[in-house]
Amino acid sequence: MARNTYSDLSNTFIIKKNEHSSDDPESAIFFDSEDREAANVRERKRMCSINVAFLELKSYIPTFPFEKRLSKIDTLNLAIAYINMLEDVLERDIDPFVYLKSTVNLARQGQFNNGVMWSTSDLVARFKWIDWKRLGIEPIE
Incomplete structure (x- = not known):
């Protein structure tokens, strides 16, 4: 199995390291930048829906x-x-x-x-x- 180096990982992001690992790059979980982009889109949609819900809630309380x-x-x-x-x-x-x-x-x-x-x-x-x-x-x- 070929060992990845940091320069080989330019199109990936480190998401989470194993709790019992050192700083060894092989112990990290990697995702493609496309996966990260999709996760960012989902997070933006989630935050947008939360903000819309807060705006609606605010319309019902005295301000x-x-x-x-x-x-x-x-x-x-x-x-x-x-x-x-x-x-x-x-x-x-x-x-x-x-x-x-x-x-x-x-x-x-x-x-x-x-x-x-x-x-x-x-x-x-x-x-x-x-x-x-x-x-x-x-x-x-």
């Missing part, structure tokens, strides 16, 4: 009008808080608007963790920017 871009972690945290808020509203026996208004007012007084998981300063601040009248709801004061 500030001036926000051009939320980070992915901020989008996830806001989505979690928003889902918890919607779940909390559904579980209450009182009018959802009355409950939401009282919780937001408590949060505005600095009582952010007043027994509800979703009452974060970031989410509450976003409620101030919602066009409540357009939704047919009296604005939160």
Whole structure:
């Protein structure tokens, strides 16, 4: 079996070395550049689909009008808080608007963790920017 040298491998990429090997090139797994190119295309498509999903998720959560871009972690945290808020509203026996208004007012007084998981300063601040009248709801004061 002929031994490969690094100069012979100009059209290949080293992907992963055996954990118990030295720096010996024969102990590495090699892929053709075409395989690597195909893997790069798949990864770009995967990242594109993730970014599209984040854009769609962002369209469902309250955002500030001036926000051009939320980070992915901020989008996830806001989505979690928003889902918890919607779940909390559904579980209450009182009018959802009355409950939401009282919780937001408590949060505005600095009582952010007043027994509800979703009452974060970031989410509450976003409620101030919602066009409540357009939704047919009296604005939160």
